[in-house]
Amino acid sequence: MAHYSYKDCCYDIDYPKFQELIAKFEEAGNECDHDSNYDGDYWLIAAMWINELRETVKAKEVRIAELESAVKASMDDRDYLLGLASKHRDELEAENARLRQDAERWNAFLNCGRIKLQGFAGVNTKPGDLSHNDIGYVHFGGEFWTNTVEEKYYNAEAKAKAQEVLIAFADGAIKTAQLANTKE
Numbered sequence: 001m002a003h004y005s006y007k008d009c010c011y012d013i014d015y016p017k018f019q020e021l022i023a024k025f026e027e028a029g030n031e032c033d034h035d036s037n038y039d040g041d042y043w044l045i046a047a048m049w050i051n052e053l054r055e056t057v058k059a060k061e062v063r064i065a066e067l068e069s070a071v072k073a074s075m076d077d078r079d080y081l082l083g084l085a086s087k088h089r090d091e092l093e094a095e096n097a098r099l100r101q102d103a104e105r106w107n108a109f110l111n112c113g114r115i116k117l118q119g120f121a122g123v124n125t126k127p128g129d130l131s132h133n134d135i136g137y138v139h140f141g142g143e144f145w146t147n148t149v150e151e152k153y154y155n156a157e158a159k160a161k162a163q164e165v166l167i168a169f170a171d172g173a174i175k176t177a178q179l180a181n182t183k184e
Contacts (some may be wrong), residue, residue, distance in 0.1 A: 115142055116142055116144075137176055138176065
């Protein structure tokens with residue numbers, strides 16, 4: 001049985017590899033007589049081949065462990081990034097909802113059924129520009145109705161003027177806040 005085991009090993013080696021193993025065997029000071037007797041030549045060559053296979057398997061196991069570690073690290077990074085993205089997505093969705101609500105409120109305010117201005121100051125400059133406004137602030141007073149009330153002196157032109165004043169007031173309020181922040 002042992003006789004056939006080493007032969008089976010040697011005969012399973014592809015020929016160029018078998019020749020390479022014989023060369024290594026002979027470089028080590030041995031002489032390979034290529035016979036099939038039990039003198040040990042093919043036993044040693046089979047053992048050399050098995051050792052090389054073991055080293056190859058060990059190297060591949062090390063590489064597999066490295067790759068598994070890299071994959072695990074990548075998955076951990078992926079999970080971390082997905083968690084971070086989810087957190088930021090939730091924050092952005094909440095911020096977007098808040099901004100949408102602010103925009104809806106502003107549009108509702110600007111598009112009230114009736115806006116009656118009672119007076120304003122500082123808003124007759126360029127919208128958002130306080131550089132020519134010597135009072136340093138903007139002001140308006142007014143009345144707002146969600147429905148349109150028939151009135152002899154109220155029309156679309158009056159509403160457009162009121163909207164213009166409100167937009168200029170909002171731009172002036174932004175500019176005032178920016179100026180206040182730069183002084184701090």
